[in-house]
Amino acid sequence: MDFPSRNGSLGGRSDGKRMIVTKTPPARTDGQGEVNPMVDEADLVKEVVYSLLSAKGGATSTQQVQVAVNSSLIQIAKTNFPLVVAAVFSALETQKVSDQHKLQLLRLLCQVLETRRSDAEGKPCEVDRTLAKNLTRHLVAEVLVGAGDARQRAVADVLVELAPMHPDLVIGDLLAGIASSSAEKSEKEKLPVQLVQILSEVASTFPLSLRSRLDEVLTKYFALLQSCRGGDLPVLLLRAWCSLSVAMVCCATDRSEPLDVSDPTFTRDFAEASKVIRSAGKGGAARALPDDFKKAAQILGAVFALVMSAWPSWKDLNLRVAAVETLGHISLVIPKDQFLTNADSLLEHIASLLSRQGAFTTAASPFPPLRLLRGASLALQACIDADPEILTLESTLQTMLSSLFAWAALRGPLQEPGLSQEALQSQAELLQCFEILAECFASETFGFLLQKAKGSREERLASLMVLRHLLGGRAASGAVNIVEGIQQLLLDHDPTVGLMLGELLVAAANADLLGSGAAEAAKAAAKTEQVNNLINSLVRLTARSQVADTDQGYMPKFVSKGYRSDGPTAEEVRSRAGSIFDQLVDAAQSRLSLRSILWPLLLKALMNPALLPGMPVLCRTVSQLLQCARAKAEGDSTADDFEGASLGLPMGGLGFRGLGFRV
Numbered sequence: 100m101d102f103p104s105r106n107g108s109l110g111g112r113s114d115g116k117r118m119i120v121t122k123t124p125p126a127r128t129d130g131q132g133e134v135n136p137m138v139d140e141a142d143l144v145k146e147v148v149y150s151l152l153s154a155k156g157g158a159t160s161t162q163q164v165q166v167a168v169n170s171s172l173i174q175i176a177k178t179n180f181p182l183v184v185a186a187v188f189s190a191l192e193t194q195k196v197s198d199q200h201k202l203q204l205l206r207l208l209c210q211v212l213e214t215r216r217s218d219a220e221g222k223p224c225e226v227d228r229t230l231a232k233n234l235t236r237h238l239v240a241e242v243l244v245g246a247g248d249a250r251q252r253a254v255a256d257v258l259v260e261l262a263p264m265h266p267d268l269v270i271g272d273l274l275a276g277i278a279s280s281s282a283e284k285s286e287k288e289k290l291p292v293q294l295v296q297i298l299s300e301v302a303s304t305f306p307l308s309l310r311s312r313l314d315e316v317l318t319k320y321f322a323l324l325q326s327c328r329g330g331d332l333p334v335l336l337l338r339a340w341c342s343l344s345v346a347m348v349c350c351a352t353d354r355s356e357p358l359d360v361s362d363p364t365f366t367r368d369f370a371e372a373s374k375v376i377r378s379a380g381k382g383g384a385a386r387a388l389p390d391d392f393k394k395a396a397q398i399l400g401a402v403f404a405l406v407m408s409a410w411p412s413w414k415d416l417n418l419r420v421a422a423v424e425t426l427g428h429i430s431l432v433i434p435k436d437q438f439l440t441n442a443d444s445l446l447e448h449i450a451s452l453l454s455r456q457g458a459f460t461t462a463a464s465p466f467p468p469l470r471l472l473r474g475a476s477l478a479l480q481a482c483i484d485a486d487p488e489i490l491t492l493e494s495t496l497q498t499m500l501s502s503l504f505a506w507a508a509l510r511g512p513l514q515e516p517g518l519s520q521e522a523l524q525s526q527a528e529l530l531q532c533f534e535i536l537a538e539c540f541a542s543e544t545f546g547f548l549l550q551k552a553k554g555s556r557e558e559r560l561a562s563l564m565v566l567r568h569l570l571g572g573r574a575a576s577g578a579v580n581i582v583e584g585i586q587q588l589l590l591d592h593d594p595t596v597g598l599m600l601g602e603l604l605v606a607a608a609n610a611d612l613l614g615s616g617a618a619e620a621a622k623a624a625a626k627t628e629q630v631n632n633l634i635n636s637l638v639r640l641t642a643r644s645q646v647a648d649t650d651q652g653y654m655p656k657f658v659s660k661g662y663r664s665d666g667p668t669a670e671e672v673r674s675r676a677g678s679i680f681d682q683l684v685d686a687a688q689s690r691l692s693l694r695s696i697l698w699p700l701l702l703k704a705l706m707n708p709a710l711l712p713g714m715p716v717l718c719r720t721v722s723q724l725l726q727c728a729r730a731k732a733e734g735d736s737t738a739d740d741f742e743g744a745s746l747g748l749p750m751g752g753l754g755f756r757g758l759g760f761r762v
Contacts, residue, residue: 148186176211205253212260231265239276255297262301266308299339306346317398337421344428366476373431403429424470427477435485453502466525508561530568541577549584563599570606594672601637601679608686640676642713677716684723
């Protein structure tokens with residue numbers, strides 16, 4: 100296999116053994132007979148690149164050789180980006196090699212293109228327009244001829260990486276390929292599924308690449324959505340509109356970094372970014388939608404209307420779930436009036452799908468599809484942004500809370516081994532739905548959850564999980580009665596419930612919900628007593644010597660807590676209780692009122708022989724509080740007494756000295 104050298108002669112040959120150099124070109128001069136070292140170095144780099152590619156395609160090329168060659172070429176690309184791209188494309192275009200070698204070259208080309216993102220030296224990281232044009236056409240042709248799945252994936256990755264450098268070329272050729280494929284579809288309805296998917300990936304990965312041709316892309320996708328009748332394309336197109344909605348918002352707001360759809364806060368971030376479009380024309384010139392995006396907004400409105408009118412006739416569950424996700428995304432972009440006109444039907448559709456547990460539950464995924472929950476959270480956010488009162492009509496809020504909680508109670512805060520990553524993301528999105536509702540309807544949401552805490556064991560665990568999540572977010576300020584509301588759970592001797600109460604106590608402490616504030620003396624004393632009850636319950640768990648037989652029969656396990664499927668052992672309960680006390684001490688460092696509550700309870704516990712199994716945990720907790728107090732004293736020049744009440748320590752040191760603590 101031969102490769103052209105820099106001067107057109109054969110610079111080397113791979114014969115399955117070592118590289119044989121057949122001609123050594125003379126050094127370049129600067130025109131005056133002097134050797135130019137820069138010219139010579141450039142030629143040598145070029146020779147090295149082509150030699151490496153030759154070695155990569157050799158008959159005896161092993162996996163180790165492939166890895167070494169790729170690593171070398173990627174390093175060279177960091178300072179010679181255009182050269183390496185051109186060389187790899189030349190090998191890809193001109194060589195008669197196996198499909199496997201083409202796949203390897205495509206993956207290498209993608210890795211080379213990715214180096215432009217991390218170029219620390221500011222070297223040129225663009226490819227020539229002519230090269231980009233030829234490369235794009237070659238890759239689109241590869242898709243149209245129907246290469247294997249692995250090659251299709253590699254081609255898609257290369258086109259996505261190429262799009263930011265020459266967006267007009269890449270998007271133009273993709274649109275042309277979609278148009279030609281649609282026009283030539285056979286009786287079997289051959290449709291441009293791969294090209295549609297690639298363009299959608301460009302929209303989600305580099306949204307600003309679409310800016311110059313956004314209207315054209317939206318128009319083409321709308322036409323495809325109107326004309327498609329079956330196969331994989333309807334679901335793919337509906338999912339594509341999610342990416343296009345996000346891309347439009349990024350383009351309209353000049354957001355260079357795409358919104359991270361895997362982030363649990365995506366719904367909130369997307370809603371915030373969408374305000375510039377949804378409020379267009381309603382807040383003066385500063386809020387006016389740019390002219391370039393008015394048509395795009397109209398197309399999105401048309402898509403919303405089309406999907407809303409079509410979904411009742413769809414029987415395929417996957418299609419209906421995809422419709423919910425699409426409608427949720429577009430709900431935050433279209434005018435509020437159009438959304439509110441359809442909000443009741445959309446929420447009814449979401450609740451109907453959420454009620455079909457049997458259709459969605461599998462061994463690998465005990466939660467609804469992530470796309471269904473993502474659509475639900477976006478639709479709920481759209482309702483609250485447009486008019487929260489829409490959720491209070493005809494018991495809609497209660498219906499949504501019940502539908503969501505049914506899934507939380509199905510497995511609660513627990514998981515079985517082998518859950519997929521999507522299932523864990525679904526659980527996070529489920530909690531996000533509760534948080535969206537709690538921010539606007541705190542009294543109703545917390546009241547609902549506290550009421551559910553009086554139900555079955557699964558409902559108690561699920562309500563504690565959701566409450567713990569809410570106290571860690573922006574909805575925490577609405578949980579003013581949380582300490583009082585969970586007192587009845589102290590009667591439950593289940594260690595799992597007790598540990599979750601301890602975690603909820605930590606969350607309440609971090610949210611500053613344990614203090615009585617300016618409440619009258621009677622209410623303040625009552626709340627202090629309630630907090631004492633929760634801490635004493637946790638103290639008893641540190642000394643748990645055995646777990647009752649009735650506690651061992653619960654099959655699932657704590658998420659990320661490492662409990663066995665047959666329930667926590669006494670040792671595991673004590674260990675987890677100690678970890679919760681560690682978190683409680685961290686919360687107490689900046690909260691004098693909490694330290695004042697902890698000290699007398701811990702000292703009393705240390706004097707109790709019945710709590711002997713918990714002494715290691717309790718002593719460690721006291722030691723941590725002492726270290727906290729010492730640090731406070733050393734940082735406070737006004738503190739005259741290390742054991743003073745200002746530090747949250749009990750007055751007088753007899754209690755500590757009697758226990759052997761040195762203070």
